[in-house]
Amino acid sequence: MIPFRLSFEPGKSLYEQVVYAVKKAVVSGQMRPGDAFPSVRTLSKDLKINPNTAHKVVSNLIAEGLLEVHSGIGTVVTKRPLSSAAERANLLNRELEQLVVEARKLGLELNDIEAALTQHWKRLDGSRR
Numbered sequence: 485m486i487p488f489r490l491s492f493e494p495g496k497s498l499y500e501q502v503v504y505a506v507k508k509a510v511v512s513g514q515m516r517p518g519d520a521f522p523s524v525r526t527l528s529k530d531l532k533i534n535p536n537t538a539h540k541v542v543s544n545l546i547a548e549g550l551l552e553v554h555s556g557i558g559t560v561v562t563k564r565p566l567s568s569a570a571e572r573a574n575l576l577n578r579e580l581e582q583l584v585v586e587a588r589k590l591g592l593e594l595n596d597i598e599a600a601l602t603q604h605w606k607r608l609d610g611s612r613r
Contacts, residue, residue, distance in 0.1 A: 485522075485530070486522060486526075486527070486530050486531065487509065487514070487515050487519060487520075487521070487522070488505050488506055488508070488509035488514060488515060489505065489509070489514075490502060490505040490531065498533050498537055499537050499540055499541055499544075502527075502531065502533070502537075502538075502541045503541055503544055503545065506521075506541070506545055506550065507550065508608075510550055510561060511608065512608045515561050516561060517560075517561050517562060517563040517564070518560055518561065518563075519560060519561045520557075520558055520559070520560055521542070521545075521551050521558070521559040521560060521561060522559075523558065523559070524538045524539045524542055525538075527541065527542065542559065546559075549562055549564065550562060550564075583597070584597075
Protein backbone atom coordinates (compact mmCIF):
# COMPACT_ATOMS: atom_id res chain seq x y z
CA MET A 485 0.00 0.00 0.00
CA ILE A 486 1.25 3.44 -0.93
CA PRO A 487 1.19 5.89 2.03
CA PHE A 488 0.60 9.00 -0.09
CA ARG A 489 -1.91 10.20 -2.67
CA LEU A 490 -1.00 10.58 -6.29
CA SER A 491 -2.84 10.99 -9.54
CA PHE A 492 -0.56 11.14 -12.54
CA GLU A 493 -0.81 14.13 -14.85
CA PRO A 494 -0.04 13.54 -18.52
CA GLY A 495 2.94 15.37 -19.93
CA LYS A 496 4.80 15.61 -16.64
CA SER A 497 7.68 13.42 -15.52
CA LEU A 498 6.42 10.43 -13.50
CA TYR A 499 9.56 10.58 -11.41
CA GLU A 500 9.03 14.24 -10.48
CA GLN A 501 5.35 13.65 -9.73
CA VAL A 502 6.10 10.80 -7.32
CA VAL A 503 8.90 12.72 -5.58
CA TYR A 504 6.61 15.72 -5.18
CA ALA A 505 3.76 13.57 -3.81
CA VAL A 506 6.07 12.07 -1.18
CA LYS A 507 7.43 15.49 -0.17
CA LYS A 508 3.89 16.82 0.10
CA ALA A 509 2.87 13.85 2.28
CA VAL A 510 5.82 14.49 4.60
CA VAL A 511 5.25 18.25 4.81
CA SER A 512 1.52 17.85 5.44
CA GLY A 513 2.07 15.26 8.17
CA GLN A 514 0.43 12.46 6.19
CA MET A 515 3.75 10.60 6.51
CA ARG A 516 5.63 11.03 9.77
CA PRO A 517 9.19 10.30 10.90
CA GLY A 518 9.61 6.56 11.44
CA ASP A 519 6.77 5.60 9.07
CA ALA A 520 7.64 2.73 6.75
CA PHE A 521 8.13 3.58 3.09
CA PRO A 522 7.31 1.07 0.36
CA SER A 523 10.07 -0.93 -1.29
CA VAL A 524 11.10 -0.18 -4.85
CA ARG A 525 9.23 -3.30 -5.98
CA THR A 526 6.02 -2.28 -4.16
CA LEU A 527 6.27 1.30 -5.42
CA SER A 528 6.73 0.07 -8.99
CA LYS A 529 3.90 -2.44 -8.79
CA ASP A 530 1.33 -0.28 -6.98
CA LEU A 531 1.97 2.87 -9.00
CA LYS A 532 2.43 0.91 -12.25
CA ILE A 533 5.74 2.62 -12.99
CA ASN A 534 9.01 1.23 -14.27
CA PRO A 535 11.17 -0.31 -11.51
CA ASN A 536 14.07 1.92 -12.60
CA THR A 537 11.86 4.99 -12.07
CA ALA A 538 10.81 3.70 -8.65
CA HIS A 539 14.47 3.10 -7.74
CA LYS A 540 15.37 6.62 -8.88
CA VAL A 541 12.56 8.05 -6.70
CA VAL A 542 13.72 6.18 -3.59
CA SER A 543 17.39 6.99 -4.25
CA ASN A 544 16.59 10.68 -4.65
CA LEU A 545 14.52 10.82 -1.47
CA ILE A 546 17.32 9.09 0.44
CA ALA A 547 19.88 11.53 -1.00
CA GLU A 548 17.66 14.47 0.00
CA GLY A 549 17.42 13.12 3.53
CA LEU A 550 13.68 12.42 3.48
CA LEU A 551 14.14 8.65 3.73
CA GLU A 552 16.69 6.41 5.35
CA VAL A 553 17.36 2.68 5.16
CA HIS A 554 17.61 0.57 8.30
CA SER A 555 18.91 -2.99 8.13
CA GLY A 556 16.19 -5.46 9.03
CA ILE A 557 13.51 -2.77 9.09
CA GLY A 558 13.53 -1.28 5.62
CA THR A 559 13.14 2.26 4.38
CA VAL A 560 11.52 4.83 6.69
CA VAL A 561 10.75 8.53 6.75
CA THR A 562 13.53 10.42 8.52
CA LYS A 563 13.34 12.95 11.29
CA ARG A 564 14.38 16.12 9.52
CA PRO A 565 17.21 18.11 11.10
CA LEU A 566 16.51 21.78 11.63
CA SER A 567 17.97 23.97 8.95
CA SER A 568 18.86 27.63 8.97
CA ALA A 569 16.54 30.28 7.56
CA ALA A 570 19.03 30.90 4.75
CA GLU A 571 19.09 27.20 3.79
CA ARG A 572 15.29 27.03 3.76
CA ALA A 573 15.06 30.19 1.65
CA ASN A 574 17.57 28.81 -0.86
CA LEU A 575 15.54 25.61 -1.22
CA LEU A 576 12.45 27.60 -2.16
CA ASN A 577 13.97 30.04 -4.64
CA ARG A 578 13.60 27.81 -7.71
CA GLU A 579 10.05 26.77 -6.87
CA LEU A 580 9.01 30.35 -6.17
CA GLU A 581 10.44 31.52 -9.47
CA GLN A 582 8.52 28.76 -11.29
CA LEU A 583 5.33 29.78 -9.50
CA VAL A 584 5.76 33.42 -10.52
CA VAL A 585 6.50 32.50 -14.14
CA GLU A 586 3.43 30.23 -14.34
CA ALA A 587 1.21 32.83 -12.66
CA ARG A 588 2.31 35.52 -15.11
CA LYS A 589 1.73 33.18 -18.05
CA LEU A 590 -1.82 32.71 -16.75
CA GLY A 591 -2.30 36.46 -16.32
CA LEU A 592 -2.73 36.26 -12.55
CA GLU A 593 -2.04 39.15 -10.21
CA LEU A 594 0.00 39.05 -7.01
CA ASN A 595 -3.13 39.17 -4.81
CA ASP A 596 -4.46 36.07 -6.65
CA ILE A 597 -1.26 34.21 -5.83
CA GLU A 598 -1.30 35.39 -2.21
CA ALA A 599 -4.90 34.19 -1.78
CA ALA A 600 -4.13 30.80 -3.34
CA LEU A 601 -0.97 30.42 -1.27
CA THR A 602 -2.85 31.25 1.93
CA GLN A 603 -5.56 28.72 1.08
CA HIS A 604 -3.06 25.92 0.42
CA TRP A 605 -0.99 26.81 3.49
CA LYS A 606 -4.05 26.58 5.75
CA ARG A 607 -5.23 23.35 4.14
CA LEU A 608 -1.86 21.62 4.54
CA ASP A 609 -1.30 23.06 8.00
CA GLY A 610 -4.75 21.88 9.07
CA SER A 611 -3.98 18.30 8.08
CA ARG A 612 -1.22 18.14 10.72
CA ARG A 613 -3.74 18.38 13.51
